[in-house]
Amino acid sequence: xxxxxxxxxxxxxxxxxxxxxxxxxxxxxxxxxxxxxxxxxxxxxxxxxxxxxxxxxxxxxxxxxxxxxxxxxxxxxxxxxxxxxxxxxxxxxxxxxxxxxxxxxxxxxxxxxxxxx
Amino acid sequence: xxxxxxxxxxxxxxxxxxxxxxxxxxxxxxxxxxxxxxxxxxxxxxxxxxxxxxxxxxxxxxxxxxxxxxxxxxxxxxxxxxxxxxxxxxxxxxxxxxxxxxxxxxxxxxxx
Numbered sequence: 001x002x003x004x005x006x007x008x009x010x011x012x013x014x015x016x017x018x019x020x021x022x023x024x025x026x027x028x029x030x031x032x033x034x035x036x037x038x039x040x041x042x043x044x045x046x047x048x049x050x051x052x053x054x055x056x057x058x059x060x061x062x063x064x065x066x067x068x069x070x071x072x073x074x075x076x077x078x079x080x081x082x083x084x085x086x087x088x089x090x091x092x093x094x095x096x097x098x099x100x101x102x103x104x105x106x107x108x109x110x111x112x113x114x115x116x117x
Numbered sequence: 118x119x120x121x122x123x124x125x126x127x128x129x130x131x132x133x134x135x136x137x138x139x140x141x142x143x144x145x146x147x148x149x150x151x152x153x154x155x156x157x158x159x160x161x162x163x164x165x166x167x168x169x170x171x172x173x174x175x176x177x178x179x180x181x182x183x184x185x186x187x188x189x190x191x192x193x194x195x196x197x198x199x200x201x202x203x204x205x206x207x208x209x210x211x212x213x214x215x216x217x218x219x220x221x222x223x224x225x226x227x228x229x
Contacts, residue, residue, distance in 0.1 A: 004160075031215055042206065042221035043161075050215050058216070090160055094217075102210045103149040103168040106217055108160035 002026055004109035006091050012115045013081045021076040021112050023091030031096040032074035033058075033106065034066060036087040043090070049074055050096060081116045088113050119144045123207045123220035130197055130227050138192040138223045140181075140207035148209040150174075150183055150190040155204040155222070164192075164205070197227045 007022045025032065033048040045058030049068040063085060065077045074093075078085055092106040124139040142148065149168045153161040165174030170185035179194045190207060207220040 033217075040221065043219045045216065048215060056215075092161075096215050100212065102212045103166065104210075105151060105163045105166060106161075108153075108162065110160045 004091055004093055004107050006089075006109035006112050008112060009110065010113045012117065013078075014117050015082060017081050018077070018079050019081065019114075020078075021089055021091075021114075022073070023075065023109060024073045025091075025093040025107070026072065027093060027107065028071070029093035029095050029107070030071070031094045032068065033092040033094070034064075034074070034076045035090045035092065036060065036085075037090060037111075038087050046076065046089075081114075083116045086114060086116045119148070119209060119211055119218050121207050121209055121218050121220040123205075124223055125221070127224040127226060130225070132199055132227055132229050133196045134227075136192070136194040136197045136201075136225070138205055138207075138225070140190045140192065140220060142188050142190065142207075142209050142218075144188075144209055144211055144218075146212055147185075148211045150181070151208040151210070151217075152179070152181055152190070152192050153206040153208060153219075155206065157203070161206060197225075199227045199229055201225060202227050 004025045034046040035043040044060045047066040049055045089112045091109040094106045095104045151166045152164040154164045155161045165176040167174040167183035173182045181192045204222045204224045206222045
């Protein structure tokens, strides 16, 4: 099992460019999440998806779009990158089906380090 | 709303010192509580968890007890090592909804 994988690991963009961050999990989890991590801010939720075909906004969705392509894959798109989107982006997955699931942990990918100049 | 507050860092300790990182929470109902660890350049990984009051989670010498009366889940280790240098996140999950709520993280540096 590879767990949660993310590509690319590093990316540098110029202001206004677009890009898609890819995430895949092989654990058959139904829920997937995108976070950004900034110094002193902890983790902030951008979007999440409870199942294939559904997505919901988190705390900081502006400037981002997401696609839950299938159960395994959840991509994050920046249509017009801004310097304020310089951050480390983490994808996570979790089981949130089949009864009580509050005790199920999230599994994280290794992150994508994005710099917008 | 649901939230987690954890001790601000950074924390610097000498090897073999005792570690406590404080975490308190606010939640509707009875949440599950988690500690995650993030080593430099890596993603978060689960360190330990507790799912009901008075439960103690433990792993790699770390422990945390779910205290409903004080709404706390403090992380402790009796003797830290240089390899414990990392950022530690407290988090909670509630029965309703899909989200996790993370604290802002506490950076720990252990010096030889």
